[in-house]
Amino acid sequence: MFKSTESYFQGRTALLATKHGKEQVIAPALARLGVTVVVASDFDSDRFGTFSREIPRCGTQAEAALAKAEAVLAQTDADLVIASEGSFGPHPQFPMLPSDRELILLLDRRHDLVLRGEVLSLDTNFSHATVSNLEEALAFGARVGFPSHGLIAMAQAEPLPNTPIFKGIQSEEQLQRAIATLQTHSSTLHLETDMRAHMNPTRMQVIAQAAADLVQGMAQGCPQCGSPGFVAREHLPGLPCELCGAPTSAIKASRYRCQRCLYELTLPVPETAADPSQCYFCNP
Ligand SMILES: [Zn+2]
Ligand SMILES: [Zn+2]
Known part of the structure; x- marks a missing residue:
């Protein structure tokens, strides 16, 4: 269903805006698409905010990641740049538990693309x-x-x-x-x-998951125009209950949308029925 994105990325080099060893998990992920990751030398990511409070972060998590990536684009002649940013705090659904939201951005100047990988994980020692x-x-x-x-x-x-x-x-x-x-x-x-990546192996693993999410999006070309980043933007609940057939909270389908040509596709999940434990009627 997805178009191949090999012609977009194969054989290119991406500069990574980090000085905290994130390349050890980001480089292997990008290597799957034939992209070589190189750490941007002399890049001081702490200028954009530190977890240990000396420098407050500029703007939201996404703005901070974008600012880092754009700084590398401006300082070098690179046309492919990666930046990542973590954010720690109460989980949105389970506020008693700490969570780690990792965002990783890819800026592709050659194709005028911004792609993102993201993970929200309860796997963190933030305390x-x-x-x-x-x-x-x-x-x-x-x-x-x-x-x-x-x-x-x-x-x-x-x-x-x-x-x-x-x-x-x-x-x-x-x-x-x-x-x-x-x-x-x-x-x-x-x-x-x-919480700096090189001081926190648990966080490093969550960054690896975010990198895998980015790579998945990079590999999924739009069925219509071929642009990378054809990913699910929305998940639609309502998979019918196995026992009574009523719509449940389980995901029924995912809606994909191309950020370039706006082509949309709704794909059903492979399952045809939901477990009754997710049914409002059978398991109220
Ligand atoms: Zn498209
Ligand atoms: Zn039911």
Whole structure:
């Protein structure tokens, strides 16, 4: 059904706007389409905002990713650029649980295309705590995957100017030193998970999923005009219940739309009936 997009991407090189090692999961994903990923040298993505608060992020998640990608396009003669941006907070459907939304953008200047991959995952260690000694700090660390996952320590959640911020803490010795220094500023201190990709293997895996989502869209050419990015924009519920035939909350079909020629296609899911557990009548 999808047209091949090989002529769009095969043999090209994409510059990746990152300095946090994201190429280790993004490059293998893009290699499937014959695209070589190269890290944009001298690119300081922290200029566009840091998780550890020194620099606030500019705009929304999508705006921040776009700003990074456009900065690389402006600074180089690259015609294919990738940028990624994470956002952490309560899950929209389960607000008691933290979530990681990863967005990855591909800007293709040659074909005037912007494609995106996106994942919303509950798989994250995003957390923080107030602690007063090493023992409490290590107890927090044990809950969030320290030391394979890095920590950030500061005197308080909104650090005062001229108080140190310790990032990328990955050993008990580093943690101990950070606590000793911070205790000269404050009796309690604020610890949080370091969400930078190279400090957070769990996040790196979610970025890999977002990259896979991007690659899937890149590979799906519009059946009418061939433009890449022919992906489902909408999922329509209403798959009939297996027992009573009433429409359920389960997805019945997905609506695809081309961003270039606006061609639309509604494709039914392979299943013909929904499990009664998803039925309002059989399982109210
Ligand atoms: Zn099209
Ligand atoms: Zn039913």
